[in-house]
Amino acid sequence: xxxxxxxxxxxxxxxxxxxxxxxxxxxxxxxxxxxxxxxxxxxxxxxxxxxxxxxxxxxxxxxxxxxxxxxxxxxxxxxxxxxxxxxxxxxxxxxxxxxxxxxxxxxxxxxxxxxxxxxxxxxxxxxxxxxxxxxxxxxxxxxxxxxxxxxxxxxxxxxxxxxxxxxxxxxxxxxxxxxxxxxxxxxxxxxxxxxxxxxxxxxxxxxxxxxxxxxxxxxxxxxxxxxxxxxxxxxxxxxxxxxxxxxxxxxxxxxxxxxxxxxxxxxxxxxxxxxxxxxxx
Amino acid sequence: xxxxxxxxxxxxxxxxxxxxxxxxxxxxxxxxxxxxxxxxxxxxxxxxxxxxxxxxxxxxxxxxxxxxxxxxxxxxxxxxxxxxxxxxxxxxxxxxxxxxxxxxxxxxxxxxxxxxxxxxxxxxxxxxxxxxxxxxxxxxxxxxxxxxxxxxxxxxxxxxxxxxxxxxxxxxxxxxxxxxxxxxxxxxxxxxxxxxxxxxxxxxxxxxxxxxxxxxxxxxxxxxxxxxxxxxxxxxxxxxxxxxxxxxxxxxxxxxxxxxxxxxxxxxxxxxxxxxxxxxx
Numbered sequence: 231x232x233x234x235x236x237x238x239x240x241x242x243x244x245x246x247x248x249x250x251x252x253x254x255x256x257x258x259x260x261x262x263x264x265x266x267x268x269x270x271x272x273x274x275x276x277x278x279x280x281x282x283x284x285x286x287x288x289x290x291x292x293x294x295x296x297x298x299x300x301x302x303x304x305x306x307x308x309x310x311x312x313x314x315x316x317x318x319x320x321x322x323x324x325x326x327x328x329x330x331x332x333x334x335x336x337x338x339x340x341x342x343x344x345x346x347x348x349x350x351x352x353x354x355x356x357x358x359x360x361x362x363x364x365x366x367x368x369x370x371x372x373x374x375x376x377x378x379x380x381x382x383x384x385x386x387x388x389x390x391x392x393x394x395x396x397x398x399x400x401x402x403x404x405x406x407x408x409x410x411x412x413x414x415x416x417x418x419x420x421x422x423x424x425x426x427x428x429x430x431x432x433x434x435x436x437x438x439x440x441x442x443x444x445x446x447x448x449x450x451x452x453x454x455x456x457x458x459x460x461x462x463x464x465x466x467x468x469x470x471x472x473x474x475x476x477x478x479x480x481x482x483x484x485x486x487x488x489x490x491x492x493x494x495x496x497x498x499x500x501x502x503x504x505x506x507x508x509x510x511x
Numbered sequence: 512x513x514x515x516x517x518x519x520x521x522x523x524x525x526x527x528x529x530x531x532x533x534x535x536x537x538x539x540x541x542x543x544x545x546x547x548x549x550x551x552x553x554x555x556x557x558x559x560x561x562x563x564x565x566x567x568x569x570x571x572x573x574x575x576x577x578x579x580x581x582x583x584x585x586x587x588x589x590x591x592x593x594x595x596x597x598x599x600x601x602x603x604x605x606x607x608x609x610x611x612x613x614x615x616x617x618x619x620x621x622x623x624x625x626x627x628x629x630x631x632x633x634x635x636x637x638x639x640x641x642x643x644x645x646x647x648x649x650x651x652x653x654x655x656x657x658x659x660x661x662x663x664x665x666x667x668x669x670x671x672x673x674x675x676x677x678x679x680x681x682x683x684x685x686x687x688x689x690x691x692x693x694x695x696x697x698x699x700x701x702x703x704x705x706x707x708x709x710x711x712x713x714x715x716x717x718x719x720x721x722x723x724x725x726x727x728x729x730x731x732x733x734x735x736x737x738x739x740x741x742x743x744x745x746x747x748x749x750x751x752x753x754x755x756x757x758x759x760x761x762x763x764x765x766x767x768x769x770x771x772x773x774x775x776x777x778x779x780x781x782x783x784x785x786x787x788x789x790x791x792x
Binding site for chain 2: 356359360395405417418
């Protein structure tokens with residue numbers, strides 16, 4: 231099996247942004263992402279550290295808006311509104327799910343597409359649905375497409391099975407793959423014969439959120455398997471939706487977890503923030 | 512083959528609206544759809560006549576805003592805006608495609624979800640993508656679902672192949688079928704082996720816009736075939752995407768064209784207008 235790692239994909243995205251970032255710097259603009267974090271969930275904090283590192287390494291900024299777990303809806307909405315109006319902020323990311331009692335409804339409705347770097351807002355969802363490339367797609371879904379393209383995998387006419395139908399990965403990646411001329415099948419918990427749907431595909435995109443659920447029954451020779459899962463296994467180790475060890479001698483190529491799609495996601499986020507900063511000048 | 516006609520589906524939808532329409536009438540409200548028509552395309556005029564008949568038969572109104580083919584963008588946008596602000600209008604439908612030189616962009620962005628009876632606006636597209644049932648789906652896509660449900664066809668775990676990826680039918684119906692727990696494959700012009708993708712399904716939804724393209728190579732025993740096509744054959748007769756004559760002895764059930772999905776569409780439109788009128792009181 232050829233290992234399709236995320237690092238070279240991520241490096242190329244960052245490389246391609248350098249010129250724009252320099253040009254912006256010359257004009258006194260540092261592309262800046264604001265992160266809204268309510269509470270201190272360990273995985274949010276870990277993701278935040280990764281973000282900061284990535285942005286700083288590329289001469290961009292991350293500003294953290296930390297709110298207590300018992301923040302009121304009004305305060306949360308006002309923080310988002312203020313960031314929306316702040317010209318020094320070029321992108322906004324809010325960690326979800328929010329704690330119980332809080333809703334993202336107002337932000338989803340009001341966030342402007344340009345600052346909506348991870349496509350949580352209605353406008354970007356609509357643009358994604360319409361196939362309008364002016365909008366931003368959810369970063370992880372786009373990371374899948376960037377990775378596939380980086381490795382020169384042609385999608386036209388290919389059969390792709392997407393496992394999962396979430397708003398942040400399954401559905402957007404399916405729409406993006408359809409736009410790329412793949413024949414796409416969307417599977418989920420109610421699918422009757424998942425193994426056969428997977429074996430039928432040229433490419434499998436696993437985005438079910440269930441540790442190591444895709445194994446040797448689901449694959450055949452010649453396939454490419456993209457693992458979007460981010461789970462913790464019984465030993466407390468990070469793992470994907472794919473049990474890669476059990477299929478690595480069968481499939482043609484696959485992404486590891488960690489070091490796969492996940493490492494492309496923050497670079498896509500950076501790209502969205504830089505793109506919007508460039509448009510705002 | 513059992514013929515799945517649209518009339519009983521349509522009749523039931525209208526029947527279920529009666530009480531709401533009466534209650535609104537008692538309050539002096541007549542649910543009213545405004546139709547924006549630019550020019551005089553024959554198929555727009557035919558659809559318009561059907562709409563008027565349907566709405567009048569159900570004690571609702573249709574108001575036609577007829578604009579000349581050389582109307583300016585500004586006038587078109589202003590007409591749409593005025594209808595959006597007019598409390599006596601509960602739904603807006605605009606015939607598309609618009610003549611050359613005109614764009615629907617401003618309307619798509621600004622139309623409020625409640626009056627957007629056929630889901631051309633961003634808000635309803637986003638809601639459809641998010642699976643939020645507060646919004647309105649495109650009428651024909653919803654007509655497919657209403658027809659399937661009327662005939663008691665269970666979608667859970669069923670394999671459905673959708674032929675077509677348009678914004679008005681293919682993509683919305685695929686999302687709606689996924690929400691109904693079907694395992695959905697979206698095919699299109701770049702699909703390599705369409706016949707096999709179709710034979711593999713329990714249900715085929717043909718929405719390709721190509722006369723009689725689905726024939727006996729595409730089907731097997733036991734299947735249900737829903738035809739969303741509205742084409743004109745070589746003899747000038749209305750026909751679907753499915754060559755029903757050639758498959759009627761093979762499949763289990765199918766919709767005719769005309770008298771199938773198309774006859775449900777205007778009832779769904781009526782439903783959306785009545786629902787919004789009821790919400791507005």
